[in-house]
Amino acid sequence: MTNIRSICYLSLLTLPCFVQACGGRSCPALECWYLNEKVAVGSLTRGPSQVKSLLRIRTEGRRAVSPQSSVDPSIQRVYVVADPAATLCHRSPSGSTRKPFCELSHFQPQPSTIKWATSLAEDLSPVYLQADWFSAAVQDLDGRHGTSSIMRASAGTNELDAVLSVTSATLLVQSRLGEPVLLDCQFWADPASPLYGSGFAVEWRYQSRGTGRLLLAYDGKADRLSDSPEEGATLDFEALHRNGNASLMLQEAQVRHSGTYICMVYLPQLLAQVTIQLEIAEPPSLSIHPSPLPLPTPGQILTVRCEASGFAPHSLELSWELKGPDGKSRSLGPGRLSGHRLAWDGTYSQDTRLELDTSDPELGGGGEVTCVAEHPGGTRRAAVALRVIGFSTPSIEDSMAMVGVALVLYGLIKFVSWTFLGSGSDETQETDKKEK
Numbered sequence: 001m002t003n004i005r006s007i008c009y010l011s012l013l014t015l016p017c018f019v020q021a022c023g024g025r026s027c028p029a030l031e032c033w034y035l036n037e038k039v040a041v042g043s044l045t046r047g048p049s050q051v052k053s054l055l056r057i058r059t060e061g062r063r064a065v066s067p068q069s070s071v072d073p074s075i076q077r078v079y080v081v082a083d084p085a086a087t088l089c090h091r092s093p094s095g096s097t098r099k100p101f102c103e104l105s106h107f108q109p110q111p112s113t114i115k116w117a118t119s120l121a122e123d124l125s126p127v128y129l130q131a132d133w134f135s136a137a138v139q140d141l142d143g144r145h146g147t148s149s150i151m152r153a154s155a156g157t158n159e160l161d162a163v164l165s166v167t168s169a170t171l172l173v174q175s176r177l178g179e180p181v182l183l184d185c186q187f188w189a190d191p192a193s194p195l196y197g198s199g200f201a202v203e204w205r206y207q208s209r210g211t212g213r214l215l216l217a218y219d220g221k222a223d224r225l226s227d228s229p230e231e232g233a234t235l236d237f238e239a240l241h242r243n244g245n246a247s248l249m250l251q252e253a254q255v256r257h258s259g260t261y262i263c264m265v266y267l268p269q270l271l272a273q274v275t276i277q278l279e280i281a282e283p284p285s286l287s288i289h290p291s292p293l294p295l296p297t298p299g300q301i302l303t304v305r306c307e308a309s310g311f312a313p314h315s316l317e318l319s320w321e322l323k324g325p326d327g328k329s330r331s332l333g334p335g336r337l338s339g340h341r342l343a344w345d346g347t348y349s350q351d352t353r354l355e356l357d358t359s360d361p362e363l364g365g366g367g368e369v370t371c372v373a374e375h376p377g378g379t380r381r382a383a384v385a386l387r388v389i390g391f392s393t394p395s396i397e398d399s400m401a402m403v404g405v406a407l408v409l410y411g412l413i414k415f416v417s418w419t420f421l422g423s424g425s426d427e428t429q430e431t432d433k434k435e436k
C-alpha cells in the first residue's frame, strides 16, 4: 500500500520534469514533406517527388538542438533551423499524438513586381541571395494555427536560418453578422539578416469562388497605403511597425465577407503568406404564425407556419416538435418547406407549414408546438401553445386562479353573511328593547 503510494508520489514529482523536457523550452522537431518540384516538372520522373525530411528547431539562447530522438528511417533529410523567435514551434496539445502538417520546398528570391513593394528592392548583396532558400508551410491539425517561413541555407550545409516568418493563430474564423472581425497575422524578420531594416510591405487579398481582389496594401518603408483600400478594412499601423502585427480588422461582418483571406508579407526579394478562412454564420430569427394559435374545436385542422429569416449561410434544418401535457416531446417532422428567399443583405429566409389534425389523439391533448431551426451558427427554437376545447387539462396558472377565485368568493360570502346576520341580531335586540 505504502509502496503504491510512494510510486504515485514519485511519478507526480517526475511528471513536471518530463513535461518540461518534452514540451518546455525546446521546440519539437518538425516532420516535413519536401516537395521536389524540379523532379516533378521534368518529363522524366526520377524517384519520388515527395521526400520526408526533419527540421530540428534551434531557438534563442540554445546551442543544443532538441534531444536527438531516434530518427525515423524513412526520413531522408535532416535540417537544423535557427529560429530565434520560435516561429516554427508547433506543439501539439498535450495528450495528442497528431503532428502538424508541414511542407517544405525550394524558394527562389526575386524582386517583387508589385508597385508598392518595388521601393524595397535596392542595393542588396547578391552573395547573400545566391544561396539555397527554402520555404516551409506548417499547419496544426486542428487547423487553427499556421506559419509560413522563408529560410536560407548556409553554403553547403543543412543549417538553415529562418529569415522571414508569417504566422496566424486564427486560420479559421467564424463571426456573426455585424460584429467586428480580427484576422490574425503576425510577421517576424530576422534582425541579423541584411534584408532586415530595408523595408517591408503587407498585402491582404480576398478570394471567393475563383475570383480574387486586393483588399489593401501597405508599404512600410514609405508608410503608404494603397490607393483604394476596401471600405471598413484597416490595419493597426502602430502595432505593425512596433511588433509586426499585420492583423486585418473588418469593422462589421457582412455576408459578402465570407471567403479566403491571404496575408502576404514582403521583404526585399522575399515573400511569405498565410491563408485564413472567414465564415460568417448568422443563425435565423424565428417567428410562428398565427401566434397565439386559435382555439380549435376537436377534430379541426390547424395550419401553423414557422418563418426563419436573416440567416447565412443557407444550410438550415427546420423541423417541428410537440411537447405534450405529460412533458414528453415527440417529432412532428419537417412540415412543408418552402424554398430559400435571398434578401438584399445576402441573408436567407425559409418557412415551413405544419398541419395539426386535432382529431389525432396525441394532438387532441394539446401541448406546446415548437419550431426547431438547426444552423451552423446555432440552434434556435420558437414555441406556441396548442389548446383544444373540451380536452385541455387546466394549467398550473389556471388552477391557482381558480383557487384564488374560490378564496375570494368564500371571503365574500362570509362577509355578507356576517354583516347580514349581525345586523339582523341587532334589529331583533332593538325590537326587543322597544317591546320592553
Ligand SMILES: *[C@@H]1O[C@H](CO)[C@@H](O)[C@H](O)[C@H]1NC(C)=O
Binding pocket: 182, 186, 236, 239, 245, 246, 247
Ligand atoms: C494585433 O493588433 C490588433 C489591433 O490592434 C489587436 O486587437 C491584437 O490583439 C493584436 N495581436 C497581437 C497578437 O498582439
